[in-house]
Amino acid sequence: MQEWWRSAVIYQVYPRSFQDSTGNGVGDLAGITQRLDHIAELGVDCIWLSPICTSPQADMGYDVSDYTSVDPLFGDMAAFDDLIAGAHARGLKVIVDQVLSHTSDQHAWFKQSRLSRDNDKADWYVWADPKPDGSPPTNWHSHFGGPAWEFDPGRGQYYLHNFLASQPDLNFHNPDVVDAILDTCKFWLDRGLDGFRLDTVNYYFHDQQLRSNPPAQATPQVMATDLYGMQNNIYNKTRPENLVFLERLRALTDQYDDIMMVGEVGEMGRRSIEIMGEYTAGTERLHMSYSFAMLGPDFNAEHFRNCIEGFQSGAPDGHPYWSFSNHDVPRQVTRWGDHAVSDDAIARLACAMLMSFEGTIGIYQGEELGQTETELVFEELTDPPAIRYWPAIKGRDGCRTPMTWEGDTPNAGFSDAKPWLPVKPPQAAHAVDLQTDDGILPFYKFMIALRKNSDVLSRGKTTFISLPEPLLAFMRIHNGQCMTFIFNLSKDSQIVPLSAVAEIACGSGAAVVGDALNLDGNGFAYLSHSDGRVI
Numbered sequence: 001m002q003e004w005w006r007s008a009v010i011y012q013v014y015p016r017s018f019q020d021s022t023g024n025g026v027g028d029l030a031g032i033t034q035r036l037d038h039i040a041e042l043g044v045d046c047i048w049l050s051p052i053c054t055s056p057q058a059d060m061g062y063d064v065s066d067y068t069s070v071d072p073l074f075g076d077m078a079a080f081d082d083l084i085a086g087a088h089a090r091g092l093k094v095i096v097d098q099v100l101s102h103t104s105d106q107h108a109w110f111k112q113s114r115l116s117r118d119n120d121k122a123d124w125y126v127w128a129d130p131k132p133d134g135s136p137p138t139n140w141h142s143h144f145g146g147p148a149w150e151f152d153p154g155r156g157q158y159y160l161h162n163f164l165a166s167q168p169d170l171n172f173h174n175p176d177v178v179d180a181i182l183d184t185c186k187f188w189l190d191r192g193l194d195g196f197r198l199d200t201v202n203y204y205f206h207d208q209q210l211r212s213n214p215p216a217q218a219t220p221q222v223m224a225t226d227l228y229g230m231q232n233n234i235y236n237k238t239r240p241e242n243l244v245f246l247e248r249l250r251a252l253t254d255q256y257d258d259i260m261m262v263g264e265v266g267e268m269g270r271r272s273i274e275i276m277g278e279y280t281a282g283t284e285r286l287h288m289s290y291s292f293a294m295l296g297p298d299f300n301a302e303h304f305r306n307c308i309e310g311f312q313s314g315a316p317d318g319h320p321y322w323s324f325s326n327h328d329v330p331r332q333v334t335r336w337g338d339h340a341v342s343d344d345a346i347a348r349l350a351c352a353m354l355m356s357f358e359g360t361i362g363i364y365q366g367e368e369l370g371q372t373e374t375e376l377v378f379e380e381l382t383d384p385p386a387i388r389y390w391p392a393i394k395g396r397d398g399c400r401t402p403m404t405w406e407g408d409t410p411n412a413g414f415s416d417a418k419p420w421l422p423v424k425p426p427q428a429a430h431a432v433d434l435q436t437d438d439g440i441l442p443f444y445k446f447m448i449a450l451r452k453n454s455d456v457l458s459r460g461k462t463t464f465i466s467l468p469e470p471l472l473a474f475m476r477i478h479n480g481q482c483m484t485f486i487f488n489l490s491k492d493s494q495i496v497p498l499s500a501v502a503e504i505a506c507g508s509g510a511a512v513v514g515d516a517l518n519l520d521g522n523g524f525a526y527l528s529h530s531d532g533r534v535i
Helices: 029-034 036-042 077-089 108-113 175-190 241-253 269-280 301-314 343-356 384-389 440-452 455-459
Strands: 009-013 046-049 066-070 093-098 149-152 157-160 195-198 260-265 288-291 321-323 360-364 461-464 471-478 481-488 494-497 503-513 516-529
Touching: 009 036, 009 440, 029 036, 029 077, 036 077, 036 440, 066 077, 066 175, 077 093, 093 175, 093 260, 175 241, 241 260, 241 269, 260 269, 269 288, 269 301, 288 321, 301 461, 301 471, 343 360, 343 440, 343 471, 343 481, 343 503, 343 516, 440 455, 455 471, 455 481, 471 494, 481 503
Parallel strands: 009 046, 009 360, 046 093, 093 195, 195 260, 260 288, 321 360
Antiparallel strands: 149 157, 461 471, 471 481, 481 516, 494 516, 503 516
16 A cells, blocks of 8 residues: 555645635636646645535534535535546545534534434434533633533523534434444545545543543633633543544545545644544554644744654654644644745745654645735634634634735735635735745745655754754654754744754754854754764
């Protein structure tokens, strides 16, 4: 088996915001097909599509109402087949977001389930009686504000929802639910899909005893919409039964040729790395997983080292997926702006770091342009938690605004109509056609090609080198070939003494002067050298 995914670079497409082909202001599958050459020319290996199944779009497709159809907003099954064929013709794999932990309240399963306590699907969702005082069954929180329980007067019970109240959680303790979910996955594999990105992969099972979570042991991190940090979330997610389901899902995918599954671990901090290890251990669970560990504001050498070494120690036979951005977090250039000499400098540094990491790499659309977070006003919002908690929470719309293709055309070439989210001048300035020869887009292409053509970058094992902050340094070695990577995560210049001869194979703001490496603010160097340490 080729296992193409082990050194792959995966490009996330947010279908709503990639390219509108119909003039309705919303991106679609045909639009993605029109822009496949852009993705292929980047040199990536695979496209990850955010949800395309039929949905009321209360949470932008993460509330599925039919698992085996394409939402008319994005096209139809023929458009999906065309996209798959076009991608495969260009040597690109395609995976799709599978949202299995919950459905929309408009799904036929839930509509039947809520009718009574004794119908065929009565136990397909997580239902529970109120406490004697009428309060919810547990103290669990919803990520989008308030309790994770919604009272349904028809059944006289609460149902569980980890996100919006219109996103009820499926009851994975019911074997019929598991069988039905596996059938929906088989449907897409039979259609030619190359794998899945599994949304909220550690949320499938809940504690059947409905025990309330204890308070967080560490200092809680509290946000207006997300009180998860105030609890030790041991009963509402990451239950041991999850592993059994993942093994069944892996057994299904192993019936097909070279399928890949990557799971999103909805957790922060050290625990997220531990879960990544558990979920990828051996050959019977996920092929790889990623967490939000690198998607937050932390930007220091200790943090990145802890993430990678934590995975190495926790899952020595597992495989990681590293990404700095996606559709749920502020864009990396803006998020790490306090550490930046300039937007371009931090964009190059982030790209160079990511391409040097051992494992599979993920890029979110627009990062290859050095795109920045869009500043929106309340009237422009679509994200439910932002609308509910504005202005304390700005939400996720700022990273979801449309791709910018032609800087001087209406809506930067995304659509002839008013887009579902606005295209503003700061984002249009990063359009594909405005990228210069020494711009961020050519740099991404160069770095991806370098990674793919280097055995050290694609297969080398990692050993970290202890340097003081703000310097991140490590070696990677493969078959006697060595490369050392040094990154300056600050605005200030740094000098790194060298103990052996080394050449800069790739770098920015870097120069070897005598027996030292000089790094400008946000500078970096890939050093090629013979066996042994150079710093």
